[in-house]
Amino acid sequence: MWKLLKIELYKIFSRPRTFISFGAVALLVGIIQFGLKLDGNTYIDFMLRDVSVSLDIEGKVLNGYLICYIILQLLLVHVPLLITIISGDLISGEANMGTLRLLLTKPVSRTEVILAKFGAATIYTLILLVWMAILALFLSLVIFGNGDMLNLKAEYIVQLKSTDVFWRYLAAFGFAAIAMVTVAAIGFFLSIFAENSIGPIVTTMSIIIAFTILSTLDIPVFNVIKPFLFTTHMIGWKGFFDVKVTTDNVAIIGSVQNLDRILIAAGVLILHIIGLLIASIAVFKRKDILS
Amino acid sequence: MKKMMRQWLCVGLLVSVAGISPVAANAQDVTVLVQKVKAKLEKVSNYVAEGKMKTDVAFIKAPAGKVKIYYKQPNKFKLKRDGGISLLPKGGVSVNMNSLLTDNNYMAIDAGEALLDGKKVRVVKLLPTSENSDVVLTTLYIDEPNLLIKKASTTTRENGTFEMAMEYGKFASYALPDKVIFAFNTKDYKLPKGITMEFDTGDKSKDGKMKNKKGRVEIQYTSYVINKGIPDSEFL
Amino acid sequence: MQQIIKVTGLSKNFNKIQAVNQLSFSVNQGDVYGFLGQNGAGKSTTIRMLLTLITPSAGHIDMFGLDLNKHRKEILRQVGAVIEKPDVYKYLTAIENLKLFMKISGGAMLGRPQLLEMLELVGLQERADGAVKTFSQGMKQRLGVAIALIHDPQLVILDEPTNGLDPQGIADIRNLILRLSRTMSKTVLVSSHLLSEIELIANRLLIIDKGAKMVEGYAKELFDPSNTIIEVETLDNAKSTTAIQQSDWKQHLQPSRNGAIVLKMDKNQIPSFNEALTAMHVPVVSLVPRLSLEDYFLQVTTRNQHVEAFKD
Numbered sequence A: 001m002w003k004l005l006k007i008e009l010y011k012i013f014s015r016p017r018t019f020i021s022f023g024a025v026a027l028l029v030g031i032i033q034f035g036l037k038l039d040g041n042t043y044i045d046f047m048l049r050d051v052s053v054s055l056d057i058e059g060k061v062l063n064g065y066l067i068c069y070i071i072l073q074l075l076l077v078h079v080p081l082l083i084t085i086i087s088g089d090l091i092s093g094e095a096n097m098g099t100l101r102l103l104l105t106k107p108v109s110r111t112e113v114i115l116a117k118f119g120a121a122t123i124y125t126l127i128l129l130v131w132m133a134i135l136a137l138f139l140s141l142v143i144f145g146n147g148d149m150l151n152l153k154a155e156y157i158v159q160l161k162s163t164d165v166f167w168r169y170l171a172a173f174g175f176a177a178i179a180m181v182t183v184a185a186i187g188f189f190l191s192i193f194a195e196n197s198i199g200p201i202v203t204t205m206s207i208i209i210a211f212t213i214l215s216t217l218d219i220p221v222f223n224v225i226k227p228f229l230f231t232t233h234m235i236g237w238k239g240f241f242d243v244k245v246t247t248d249n250v251a252i253i254g255s256v257q258n259l260d261r262i263l264i265a266a267g268v269l270i271l272h273i274i275g276l277l278i279a280s281i282a283v284f285k286r287k288d289i290l291s
Numbered sequence B: 001m002k003k004m005m006r007q008w009l010c011v012g013l014l015v016s017v018a019g020i021s022p023v024a025a026n027a028q029d030v031t032v033l034v035q036k037v038k039a040k041l042e043k044v045s046n047y048v049a050e051g052k053m054k055t056d057v058a059f060i061k062a063p064a065g066k067v068k069i070y071y072k073q074p075n076k077f078k079l080k081r082d083g084g085i086s087l088l089p090k091g092g093v094s095v096n097m098n099s100l101l102t103d104n105n106y107m108a109i110d111a112g113e114a115l116l117d118g119k120k121v122r123v124v125k126l127l128p129t130s131e132n133s134d135v136v137l138t139t140l141y142i143d144e145p146n147l148l149i150k151k152a153s154t155t156t157r158e159n160g161t162f163e164m165a166m167e168y169g170k171f172a173s174y175a176l177p178d179k180v181i182f183a184f185n186t187k188d189y190k191l192p193k194g195i196t197m198e199f200d201t202g203d204k205s206k207d208g209k210m211k212n213k214k215g216r217v218e219i220q221y222t223s224y225v226i227n228k229g230i231p232d233s234e235f236l
Numbered sequence C: 001m002q003q004i005i006k007v008t009g010l011s012k013n014f015n016k017i018q019a020v021n022q023l024s025f026s027v028n029q030g031d032v033y034g035f036l037g038q039n040g041a042g043k044s045t046t047i048r049m050l051l052t053l054i055t056p057s058a059g060h061i062d063m064f065g066l067d068l069n070k071h072r073k074e075i076l077r078q079v080g081a082v083i084e085k086p087d088v089y090k091y092l093t094a095i096e097n098l099k100l101f102m103k104i105s106g107g108a109m110l111g112r113p114q115l116l117e118m119l120e121l122v123g124l125q126e127r128a129d130g131a132v133k134t135f136s137q138g139m140k141q142r143l144g145v146a147i148a149l150i151h152d153p154q155l156v157i158l159d160e161p162t163n164g165l166d167p168q169g170i171a172d173i174r175n176l177i178l179r180l181s182r183t184m185s186k187t188v189l190v191s192s193h194l195l196s197e198i199e200l201i202a203n204r205l206l207i208i209d210k211g212a213k214m215v216e217g218y219a220k221e222l223f224d225p226s227n228t229i230i231e232v233e234t235l236d237n238a239k240s241t242t243a244i245q246q247s248d249w250k251q252h253l254q255p256s257r258n259g260a261i262v263l264k265m266d267k268n269q270i271p272s273f274n275e276a277l278t279a280m281h282v283p284v285v286s287l288v289p290r291l292s293l294e295d296y297f298l299q300v301t302t303r304n305q306h307v308e309a310f311k312d
Helices: A002-013 A016-047 A064-074 A078-087 A092-097 A099-103 A110-144 A166-191 A198-216 A230-241 A259-286 B002-042 C043-050 C072-076 C094-104 C112-121 C137-149 C167-182 C195-201 C237-245 C267-279 C292-300
Strands: A055-058 A149-152 A157-160 B046-056 B060-063 B065-072 B076-081 B086-089 B106-116 B119-128 B135-143 B148-156 B160-167 B179-185 B214-226 C003-014 C017-028 C032-036 C058-063 C079-083 C155-159 C187-192 C204-209 C212-218 C228-234 C261-265 C284-290
Touching: A002 A110, A002 C094, A016 A064, A016 A078, A016 A110, A064 A110, A064 A149, A064 A166, A064 A230, A078 A110, A078 A166, A078 A198, A092 A099, A099 C079, A110 A166, A110 A259, A149 A230, A166 A198, A166 A230, A166 A259, A198 A230, A230 A259, B002 B106, B002 B119, B002 B135, B002 B148, B046 B060, B065 B214, B076 B086, B086 B214, B106 B135, B119 B148, C003 C043, C017 C043, C017 C058, C017 C187, C017 C204, C017 C212, C032 C043, C032 C167, C032 C195, C043 C058, C043 C079, C043 C155, C043 C187, C079 C137, C094 C112, C094 C137, C112 C137, C137 C155, C137 C167, C155 C167, C167 C187, C167 C195, C187 C195, C228 C237, C228 C267, C237 C261, C261 C267, C267 C284
Parallel strands: A157 B060, C032 C187, C032 C204, C079 C155, C155 C187
Antiparallel strands: A055 B086, A149 A157, B046 B065, B046 B214, B065 B076, B106 B119, B119 B135, B135 B148, B148 B160, B160 B179, B179 B214, C003 C017, C003 C058, C204 C212, C228 C261, C228 C284
């Protein structure tokens, strides 16, 4: 199966559109960094307007760590699209091209084909995230420098010491990897039912957008279904940027406020991935290849 | 008889004089007391202090951090958080006593005595004489024998009331505290969830707990370098 | 003789449509097996079931003496297939495509020289490093054949291999099939609706219609030489037809379209008839035995159920 995996990776990275994804990430991140470099303080002033009524905030608030957080938050919808473009094309694209029938007449099982293709999609996703981490985190630190990070939540602000941030980003990117692989799994699963990649891509993005809206709107009737939406759990990476406090309300360095919740969210996403993969294998094994 | 009447008159005069002079004497006392306290404070023309600062505001989770504090007469004050961000109460309030007594534009009024942490202190109210002053009233709780301000409560026009409580130790002779606890009013903080896109952890809203609470900043001083000179560039 | 393919009672339903109906046939080692049927008869569906692209609704397939369900990988290592219009990865070159499929075909790993040899076999060696997106359909077809042969399979299955090809391309494929059979000793199953081509290459035939077998057998046994159709072209077909009608050969005349002269006779009578035409001073331009297979095919299938507009 490793041979098949290498072949699938070769196919993905032989296509120009794959590199368009990397270019798109670079462009999006660059635009945000450029904008915040020019006018980031206005943005910060707006976010801190309530706080600055009673508190003086001194120090480098607009630093690389905060920039990275803003970038990650803004790209919640964009990066899934770039992942879906590849994963949603893996089966349907081959059906459309006419190569699927050729592939499946070879002495490889359909299960191996699914695992290899999904494995390749996962590796692509991880590489894209590493690329994003390099640009969003490392490049932001180079441009904007180091410093304590202020996490402006809805009801309170978390101040993280500069020495207490980097490992959180490693954990956050790790979590984001699970979240994005979930997106890849959805696109991949839908790809099995189509002979054109537009359908799976549009459907996956529609699901993500609709579920994200339901997950983030604070309306009581939606609160019932929120725990069952994978998008609710996808933003679990943010949980790494909240800390526990002592009885004196002093932040405990190195702690995570709701680590158990984050782990549950990760578990839910992993279950989604496994479930979708099993479903993909089951459907694909029974599928008549008519393309 | 005449001799006895003269004695009673003297006693009566003495008693009456003794009765009037405490009021006038007290007014003079507190002014003098405050002047003495100020004089003690003014012995320190500048200092660089190191310490650890804890911020206790309902809507802020901040770690304790090392701070460096610079002071230079008459009223230059700077708090630098060791390489990070500092969140301090607004109003340009510098966490030190010297700022309160930098000029003489106040009237000191004796407000009697009180017990603070089991010790007797003199309560003095300072009323600014200038109408333009932001400070409306300052109440000092003074350890008279040691000429140390144990607590100060200041009411301002713009930023409400804040309190400073001081604990003294090895630097008491310089009127420099080991520990300062600064309490102040805070406005409510809230950002729309649609902007922050929270990770829902199921924690109940802390709405009730966050509102109308006082914030506290506590600085535990570990060292002072006194009267060694500080360039003005440190205060920029 | 080993049976390379044995199909028993094969059926496939798509919802309520019976695409293949209780089909049974066998392909022997060394056969060039012609698989004939009109468009929509079920040929491609059958071939896709042989290649495990479609799951049968009923029936059994054995290949190389092994159950296809249980020994799929082992069997497919010995099979090379070209399915309808083959397509390859357009963003790769010809040799990159060949290399990619070589790796998963279960055969030996070949170096560039051997890959180029394979491309030479199908006439693509000049375009080895050419991007496939620039290839014509015929070139893609040939590349598809190369991919099917890259692992030196025992059985080659070709589904409509001449679709979209020009006459030269069709001839090339025909010659390739003959070479596969005669020189490389491979068993070939080729499906087509181009009856003329199948007649020239196949030794055994299966004709299906509406998913069911109509007839199976050796080509030479299936066609009755006594019913050879010939078409005569003269300088004046009308006058020539009149002359034939007045001769002893008139009972051999067949109804025809567009004024062509068509007769049916025993193959052995053709020389005599030729002499008779000369004696009648019929100015013969050509005398061609028409494809008897086509007639046979038309006989056994239900082509007469045409749409009104297409009837004679």
